Each structure stands twice: as C-alpha cells, then as structure tokens.
Amino acid sequence: MxxxxxxxxxxxxxxxxxxxxxxxxxxxxxxxxxxxxxxxxxxxxxxxxxxxxxxxxxxxxxxxxxxxxxxxxxxxxxxxxxxxxxxxxxxxxxxxxxxxxxxxxxxxxxxxxxxxxxxxxxxxxxxxxxxxxxxxxxxxxxxxxxxxxxxxxxxxxxxxxxxxxxxxxxxxxxxxxxxxxxxxxxxxxxxxxxxxxxxxxxxxxxxxxxxxxxxxxxxxxxxxxxxxxxxxxxxxxxxxxxxxxxxxxxxxxxxxxxxxxxxxxxxxxxxFVAPTGSMDECLDTALGAISEPTRRPFFISDSGDNPGAGGADDVTFALDRMLARPEISDGAIRAVYASLVDPEAVAHVADQPIGSPVEVRVGGRIDPRDPGPLELKGTLEAVAEDPDGGRCVSVRVGGLSVFVTSRRMQYRLLSSYARLGVAVDQVDVVVVKIGYLEPELFEASGDWRLALTPGGVDQDLVRLPYERVLRPVFPLDRDFTADLAVVTR
Ligand SMILES: [Zn+2]
Structure with a gap:
C-alpha cells in the first residue's frame, strides 16, 4: 500500500x-x-x-x-x-x-x-x-x-x-x-x-x-x-x-x-459603491435629508480610517466636523459617532456614575493627523463590555453620542450599538469608521454616503504619498500602455 x-x-x-x-x-x-x-x-x-x-x-x-x-x-x-x-x-x-x-x-x-x-x-x-x-x-x-x-x-x-x-x-x-x-x-x-x-x-x-x-x-x-x-x-x-x-x-x-x-x-x-464626498459635503446631504423619514438613519462611512482595512481607528477628523455643526452640538439632531479607540480615555471616565459630567481628551494618539486629540465635554451616557472593543463608553455631547473603545473595532453589528444604549433606527445620523456598509448596517440605513476622509486607508488613492510602487500604475498614471506580459513557469 x-x-x-x-x-x-x-x-x-x-x-x-x-x-x-x-x-x-x-x-x-x-x-x-x-x-x-x-x-x-x-x-x-x-x-x-x-x-x-x-x-x-x-x-x-x-x-x-x-x-x-x-x-x-x-x-x-x-x-x-x-x-x-x-x-x-x-x-x-x-x-x-x-x-x-x-x-x-x-x-x-x-x-x-x-x-x-x-x-x-x-x-x-x-x-x-x-x-x-x-x-x-x-x-x-x-x-x-x-x-x-x-x-x-x-x-x-x-x-x-x-x-x-x-x-x-x-x-x-x-x-x-x-x-x-x-x-x-x-x-x-x-x-x-x-x-x-x-x-x-x-x-x-x-x-x-x-x-x-x-x-x-x-x-x-x-x-x-x-x-x-x-x-x-x-x-x-x-x-x-x-x-x-x-x-x-x-x-x-x-x-x-x-x-x-x-x-x-x-x-x-x-x-465607488456609494455616492462619495468630503465629510462636510456628506454632512450637508445628511442634515438636509433627515426631514424625509425614509432616509433616516442616514449613514456616513468615515472611510479613510476604517479599522477593517487597516486604519488606526483614532483619527478625529470626521468627529471634529460633526461637532462643528450647531444642529448636532445643540441637540436638535440626534447623531452617533462610532467610534474612536482610546483605552486611556475609557479608563479616565468609565468608573464614574452614568450621567456624570465628563471632560476627556479622545483620539489622535495613534494617528495624530489633523486635528489630533479632541477635548470632549459632555456627560457619561453608557459603559459596556464589548467582545471586540473591550470596555467601551458613550459620551453625550449635545445630540451626539461619541463611542470610545479600549480595542480597535468596527461598529458593523446593530448589537454593538445597542450595548451602548443606541437603537440605530431612533437616530438621525450615524457616522461609522467603515468602508462599504456591512449587511446589517446596509439594511438599517435609510440613505448612505461614503465620506472620503483622511487616514491610513484613504480611499482617494491619488492623495497617498506613494514613493515605492512601480510606475506607471493606474490611477496615479493614466496615459500609458500596460505591459501585460504573461510570465510562465
Ligand atoms: Zn479582502
């Protein structure tokens, strides 16, 4: 045998x-x-x-x-x-x-x-x-x-x-x-x-x-x-x-x-699999759309810092643009930002009673690109243990719940939002560090934009500082004849 x-x-x-x-x-x-x-x-x-x-x-x-x-x-x-x-x-x-x-x-x-x-x-x-x-x-x-x-x-x-x-x-x-x-x-x-x-x-x-x-x-x-x-x-x-x-x-x-x-x-x-725009353009569209109930909740992908593709998960650019909107910071609009990884910020606030006023610096520790760490001033809304993110908190600033996690994670499941007390269908705008919406979010969304935000996995490739990829390569170069030689062994 x-x-x-x-x-x-x-x-x-x-x-x-x-x-x-x-x-x-x-x-x-x-x-x-x-x-x-x-x-x-x-x-x-x-x-x-x-x-x-x-x-x-x-x-x-x-x-x-x-x-x-x-x-x-x-x-x-x-x-x-x-x-x-x-x-x-x-x-x-x-x-x-x-x-x-x-x-x-x-x-x-x-x-x-x-x-x-x-x-x-x-x-x-x-x-x-x-x-x-x-x-x-x-x-x-x-x-x-x-x-x-x-x-x-x-x-x-x-x-x-x-x-x-x-x-x-x-x-x-x-x-x-x-x-x-x-x-x-x-x-x-x-x-x-x-x-x-x-x-x-x-x-x-x-x-x-x-x-x-x-x-x-x-x-x-x-x-x-x-x-x-x-x-x-x-x-x-x-x-x-x-x-x-x-x-x-x-x-x-x-x-x-x-x-x-x-x-x-x-x-x-x-x-792109969804309409794209800058973060401000996507927010303009979302805030203009929420009077139409069928378009709520309006999702925006903070795609440049998507941890599911390799992003640091703590770039604060998109959050900063949200906080700059008076409708969000004064509470007229109900919104969620999911999420930033910052174990130090979580440890700083998580032991306080729910409802306590908190002031905490979040994000920008791993990837400090503009605008870097942000000062959040709000109330501690929820604390939860998440199988992916570890200990997580939600800090409420005006109408915005900001999720902060202890480990890098992607908010792709509705149950992860629910752990921090958020029913996605009760929210006007959800901004999430993700690329294309995973099936549950896609199903839950009334409308969706892919924001071309800055980060380690910027989707707008021509903005990336390439030095070592072989040229010419599309789309960095557009006017060339490709060498499609077949290598055989
Ligand atoms: Zn893949």
Whole structure:
C-alpha cells in the first residue's frame, strides 16, 4: 500500500497598511496550533473523501484584524516557528500556505515572499506549495516562483473564504496524486484600486470575476484567480494580478492572458459603491435629508480610517466636523459617532456614575493627523463590555453620542450599538469608521454616503504619498500602455 501523502498547513494572515501609524504586534493576533489549527478546516471534520489518506500536519497559523505594519520581531517569531515545525515534521509532500497576501512588516517589501522563501529553504524544491489568499493580497514574483498553486477569493465582500481554502487544498492533493507539477502563468496588471470600488456585487468586478468559472472549466486549466491587490502599502509588489494554473501550458497561459487583459480593459469602469464626498459635503446631504423619514438613519462611512482595512481607528477628523455643526452640538439632531479607540480615555471616565459630567481628551494618539486629540465635554451616557472593543463608553455631547473603545473595532453589528444604549433606527445620523456598509448596517440605513476622509486607508488613492510602487500604475498614471506580459513557469 502506498504511504499517505504528508501535507503541512500554516501561515500568517493579516492585511496591513504602511500608511497607517498603527503597529501590529503579537497582541493583535489570534494564534492556533495543533488540533485547533486543523479544526479550522471544514474538510477535516469530518474528513472529506478527497482528504482521506492524507496526513495533515498542523504548523502554526496567526491571524489578525487589518492594521498597520507588523512589528518585525512578531513576524520573525512565527516565520521561525513555521520553519522549525517543518523541520520537526520531517519530509512533506506538500504545504497549504494559508495567508492573506497583504502583510506589511516594518522594513520589508515582500513579507509573504520572505515567508515562502524560508519555507522552501527548509522543505527543498520538490514538495508542492499551494497558497490560499485574499483577493486584496499581492502576488510578487518571489511568491509566484515558490508556489506551485496560488488562488484567492472570488467575492468581495468575501463570502467564499472557506471555499477558497478548500479549493487550494483539493487542487494541491490532486496535483500530488497526479505526481505532476502544475504549469503556472502570471500577469501583473498595473492598477491600484480601493476595495470600495471593487465589490463583486457591482460592475465591472461582477462580470470580471464572473468569467472565472468558464475559464477554469477549460481543458488543461486547474484554477484561475484575480487579485485586485492592496493599495495601502507603498511597496513595488502592490498591483493587480492574475494567476492561472493547469496541466496544459498553453491553456494555462491563455487563461491568464485573457483575464489580465479583461481586468486592464475595465480600469476606467471601477466606481465607488456609494455616492462619495468630503465629510462636510456628506454632512450637508445628511442634515438636509433627515426631514424625509425614509432616509433616516442616514449613514456616513468615515472611510479613510476604517479599522477593517487597516486604519488606526483614532483619527478625529470626521468627529471634529460633526461637532462643528450647531444642529448636532445643540441637540436638535440626534447623531452617533462610532467610534474612536482610546483605552486611556475609557479608563479616565468609565468608573464614574452614568450621567456624570465628563471632560476627556479622545483620539489622535495613534494617528495624530489633523486635528489630533479632541477635548470632549459632555456627560457619561453608557459603559459596556464589548467582545471586540473591550470596555467601551458613550459620551453625550449635545445630540451626539461619541463611542470610545479600549480595542480597535468596527461598529458593523446593530448589537454593538445597542450595548451602548443606541437603537440605530431612533437616530438621525450615524457616522461609522467603515468602508462599504456591512449587511446589517446596509439594511438599517435609510440613505448612505461614503465620506472620503483622511487616514491610513484613504480611499482617494491619488492623495497617498506613494514613493515605492512601480510606475506607471493606474490611477496615479493614466496615459500609458500596460505591459501585460504573461510570465510562465
Ligand atoms: Zn479582502
């Protein structure tokens, strides 16, 4: 009887912005090892038929909320652990690399490239490596060269996360059973796009990603994948990418070429998922709309400091613009600001009785950009423990409830608002640090604007201080012919 295949699983999963002053540390990660790591994967409990006769070897998996660049010692510790556990495991046939693909580590340009290089140095050239990624990740030449299969999500918002990992694992096992190293083709597409322009619910991403099943179904093609890429890191690797893998080199190269050309041809059609404006323009619209009951509550996304994309979560720009409105500060308008992370401010006020007058400095500690920390003078309205944000408070200033949290969090669930005593449907205006509205908020909203506010994940890419991305790249450059060369291995 042939021995079972031996497949290792591990990785580091984070999307981290080099434009955000937040530093991601070990504290921000959830780490799994051993059986807990294997329990992440549905095809292993119970074991799917295709996954039987495989010895699955758990290494370590570390995963964090999007944030700023990762502290080098944190990254090094897990990269070292992955390599050491591979050494302990002995020879393997393959590895599933479970990563996001947009990990920035302070001082390094291609963290996932470094990681896969270290893994190759340990396991050697023979084993197959299959990478399962987020479509907001990047595919450097180093990552492409060292992996035998690479794929990514096909939906944004991402509803096929686990399907993608299973596809990556299944394609790996099948390639190992065929004993045939896949052919690969890569096309880099010189485009930087914000996630809020590339929802696969909307055109042109909907049709572009909609082509994948047809392309993948062709003879000789194993998988086809399109990476939008990550726009908030100033690294040469950041750009769109298409990778096809297959058993036939011509069909594989053709699949990558076709999808790469379609992606590039659609570049001018990507638009924001909601009407946009400056914070003041969005407030003008919201305050003008609240006399129409169907448009309440009016949501405004404070998108430039969205912690769900890597923002620091404490830029005070949008809050400052709200407080400048007399209708809000005098209480005529009922509004919510969700939220700022500031554990010191929470600790300063949270032990006082509800209803106490408070004066507290909030925000601007991690990302001090204009206007920096703000002095809030109001009353303590609520204190709550939140599973994401830790201890949280609401400070009432006129008609505005300002939420302050102990840990970075995104107010994407109505239950999080309710914990601080706010029923969203009783409010006129909700400003939230988010990009596209998550489903519950979208359902609850009467109307919505995406404010192009400043921050570490500014959606208005041409305002970002890029120095190191490869040029030309759309939309920083607009009048050029793209090099859509197909790289094959
Ligand atoms: Zn993503």
């Amino acid at each position: 042939p021995r079972p295949l031996r497949v290792a699983i591990g990785g580091i999963h984070i999307e981290s912005s080099t434009f955000s002053p937040h530093l991601s540390t070990a504290h921000d990660f959830e780490v799994t090892r051993g059986d807990a790591l294997l329990a992440r994967y549905a095809w292993l409990s119970p074991v799917a038929a295709w996954a039987a006769d495989v010895e699955w070897i758990p290494l370590v998996h570390a995963r964090a909320l999007p944030g700023g660049a990762v502290e080098p010692s944190t990254y090094d510790a897990w990269a070292t652990e992955i390599v050491e556990k591979l050494a302990e495991a002995g020879p393997v046939d393959g590895m599933l690399l479970d990563i996001h693909g947009a990990m920035s580590v302070v001082g390094r340009d291609d963290a996932e490239g470094d990681l896969v290089t270290a893994i190759r140095a340990q396991i050697g050239p023979e084993p197959f490596i299959s990478a399962a990624m987020d479509l907001h990740g990047n595919v450097s030449h180093v990552l492409f060269d060292n992996c035998d299969l690479l794929t990514c999500y096909r939906t944004a918002p991402h509803v096929d996360v686990w399907e993608t990992r299973e596809r990556a694992a299944l394609n790996l096992v099948e390639a190992l059973r065929r004993e045939e190293r896949p052919h690969k083709a890569l096309v880099h597409v010189p485009i930087l796009l914000p996630g809020e322009m590339t929802s696969t619910r909307d055109e042109p991403a909907r049709s572009l990603y909609g082509r994948i099943p047809d392309v993948e179904a062709r003879d000789g093609v194993i998988d086809a994948a399109i990476w939008v890429g990550f726009a908030w890191a100033d690294q040469p690797r950041c750009r769109g990418a298409v990778v096809a893998t297959g058993t036939d080199p011509t069909a594989t190269a053709e699949a990558a070429r076709e999808l790469g050309e379609r992606f590039w041809a659609a570049r001018d059609e990507f638009t």
